[in-house]
Amino acid sequence: MIDLTRKKLFLLDMDGTIYLGDRLFDGTLDFLRRVREKGGRYLFATNNSSRGVTAYVERLRNMGIDAVEEDFLTSTDALIWYLRGRYDDALIYAFGTRTFRQQLREAGFRITDKREEGISLLVCGFDTELTFQKLEDACILLGDPKVDFIATNPDWVCPTAWGSVPDCGSVCEMLFRATGRRPKVIGKPEPEMALLAMDRWGCSKEETVMVGDRIYTDIACGVRAGIDTAFVLSGEGVPEDAEKYGVQPSETYRDIGEILEKLG
Incomplete structure (x- = not known):
């Protein structure tokens, strides 16, 4: 069981985790706001290396998220x-x-x-x-x-x-x-992205959690980096993926809204 109230750094996958296509999931904005209110930090982690983060900033802003370039962590x-x-x-x-x-x-x-x-x-x-x-x-x-x-x-x-x-x-x-x-x-499922995030923001493994909808990339990255992982069922993944890929998340949640409920 993850004690989300003690987490300071949230590494968030995007598509399937906070939105699907062009639809922002219910609870996403409240979740991001709550993390900031608690003095925490969130980073949007993506394996896409074809472009800089400017396009992601614009996309999230169009969905209502007040994103800036420093909120993103790419495989590049x-x-x-x-x-x-x-x-x-x-x-x-x-x-x-x-x-x-x-x-x-x-x-x-x-x-x-x-x-x-x-x-x-x-x-x-x-x-x-x-x-x-x-x-x-x-x-x-x-x-x-x-x-x-x-x-x-x-x-x-x-x-x-x-x-x-x-x-x-x-x-x-x-x-x-x-x-x-x-x-x-370098990118997910390897640990470098999570290790970079902790190094850059000065957070310990105990203070960090990876949140994502893919067992074989998002969750595997967190596991290999030695941090807690929150597997959400709002995107690609299904509960059976843990056994299929041999990667066990710390906790499984319905969606980002359920994680919000646990933040305290």
Whole structure:
């Protein structure tokens, strides 16, 4: 049983957790307001690395949430956090969107989208600007065992208004079939996003909780980071997923409204 009254940092998945499509769930606004009233902090955690947070800020504001950029934590943020101190001087081939490359450049890294001498790392994100040239470049680079391989997230698909499109995980699977190389993954379900959030906001594991509707990404991330997890049944997940994926949430809730009831 989670004592939500003692939590200070709430890591929130978005689609399926606080809204579905363009519909904000009942209780979301009251939940966010209550967390702030208690002196807590919430962060919207997303694996999407194809764009900056500006589009998310606008989307949530259109739903009535007074969001600012500091309220978001993306897999690109976690990637930058991971790269610091490890690849500060490296020449990095960034396989992703223009926005993805720009974020990495602004963080101070040496970034290229051309195959050239001296590249020591390939980073792969969700790429809505995918070309065959990028796939060819990646295969050639991964043929060199001295070139490291990191991906922002393992998601197979990204939902759209009409269905799904291949996400970073699907592209990495193509590269694996062609090269035999698999990346180190940064985003959910790996723990780096949760660890970054605690490091950035100075909260302990005992003060932090991950809230999400997917056992295999949101909840698994929290479990691997050693924090409590709140599994909500308002999105993709069903109770049987815990056994299916071998990941046990700390607590299961109907929706964000039920979590609000437990905040005190």
